[in-house]
Amino acid sequence: MAGGPTTPELVAAVGAGGGLGFLAAGYLSAEAVAEQIGQLLARSSAPYGINLFLPSSQRGDPTALAAYAERLTPLAATLGVTPGAPRWEDDAIAAKLDVVCAQRPAVVSFTFAAPSPEVVTRVNEATGALVAATVTTPEEARAAAAAGVGALVVQGIEAGGHRGVFADDPDRPEGGDAYPLLDLLRAVRAADLGLPLVATGGLMDGAGIRQVLDAGAAAAQLGTAFLCCPEAGTSAAHRRALQTRAFDGTRMTRAFTGRPARGLDNALARDPFHAPAAYPEVHHLTRPLRAAAAAAGDLQAAHFWAGTGWHAVREEPARALTTRLLRDVGM
Ligand SMILES: Cc1cc2nc3c(=O)[nH]c(=O)nc-3n(C[C@H](O)[C@H](O)[C@H](O)COP(=O)(O)O)c2cc1C
Structure with a gap:
């Protein structure tokens, strides 16, 4: 969980509880x-994973971005800031791959695109890690399999945070086909790709995990369930929004970053200013507003990523949470 929630402490605690924690390389x-890898290795010898963002090949329309900035300016002024400059960048993927390839993670996972066959081979050879890619449709699953990945992270529409869609369709709020997790698992299994499937999206307890394992997943991946763990770096405002049940539910929105993501249903998430489909340009454009809102404890203009199961989130040490989940699944 890039953007603060994942810390080396969280990953170490998940590993100590018998889970596979993932460092989040995105934005760093x-x-x-x-x-962060060094900090993790200093406190844990458990296997760990690392997740990387792959850059989008889409570029935002400068006119649409300038218009969005203009529409956001009055809100930004009430927060004492101005919108940031929208810019495309590649999340320093080449330099991060160099870092990862000098380490021995158990799994290297990619989101937002399929890694190229060359990247898969390089990571496999340099690290010995299993390479995984997040997919949201059977078509993306086929593309990732064709690139040679060793596992698929099958992300249902219930998932908190950004959707992993490879190409964001601007005409659809979800950026593409919106498969619920169990339907997607079935559809990807039917594609018969011969890869282990990791189910993710809306899983909060042992019963949910058991259901996806019974539906053919080899493993389950949880995000939101860990947001209020003491070891997480989740902001105070985000924790408060989750724990005080400040909002009725979640929604899919491009308002904060220009890429469909699920977060708590606050005023800016409703996208009153009509954000263009342009990631990461919109991410940079709204960054000063989000930071100012979170710092001021304003729960309406900051992004609070959360999956549909968010109301079940508890404040609990990550090791105890992981142990409890595994016990409830009967593992
Ligand atoms: C706060 C937050 C940050 C996330 N950051 C990432 C990320 O950096 N990389 C990634 O592949 N997925 C990210 N995700 C998505 C998760 O990998 C996962 O698909 C999702 O959390 C599953 O749904 P759940 O939150 O309902 O458990 C994030 C999710 C949340 C809630």
């Missing part, structure tokens, strides 16, 4: 990724 500099 390559130096910060190396530092």
Whole structure:
């Protein structure tokens, strides 16, 4: 969970509880990724994974971005900031791959696109890791399998945070086909790709995990369930929004980053200013507003990523949560 919630402490605690914690390389500099790996290895010898964002090949329309900035300006002014400059960048993927390839993670996972066959081979050879890709449709699953990945993270529409869609269709709020997790699992299994499937989206307890395992998943991946763990770096405002049940539910929105993501249903998530489909340009454009809102404890203009199961989130040490989940699944 990039953007703060994942910390080396959280990953270590999940590993101590018998789970496979993932470091989140997204948004960080390559130096910060190396530092986090070092901090993790200093406190844990358990296997770990690392997740990387792949850059989008789509570019935002400058006119649409300028218009969005203009529409956001009055809101930004009430928060004492101005919108940031929209810019495309590649999340320093090449430098981060260099860092990861010097380590021995158990799994390297990619989101937002299929890694190229060359990247899969390089990571396999350099690290010995299983390479995984997040997919949201059977077509994406086929593309990732064709690139040679060793596992698929099958992400249902229930998932908190960004959807992993490879190409964001601007005409659809979800950016593409919106498969619920169990339907997607069935559809990807039917594609018969011969790869282990990791189910993710809306899973909060042992019963949910048991259901996806019974539906053919080899493993389950949880995000939101860990947001209020003491070891997580989740902001105080995000924790408060989750724990005080400040909002009725979640919604899919491009308002914060220009890429469909599920978060708590606050005023900006409703996208009153009509964000263009342009990631990461919109991410940079709204960054000052989101930071100012979170710092001021304003729950209406900051993004609070959460999956549909968010109301079940509890404040519980990550090791105890992981142990409890595994016990409830009967593992
Ligand atoms: C706060 C937050 C941050 C996330 N960041 C990432 C990320 O950096 N990379 C990624 O592949 N998925 C990310 N996700 C999505 C998760 O990998 C996973 O698909 C999702 O959390 C599953 O749904 P759940 O939150 O209902 O458990 C994030 C999710 C949340 C809630």
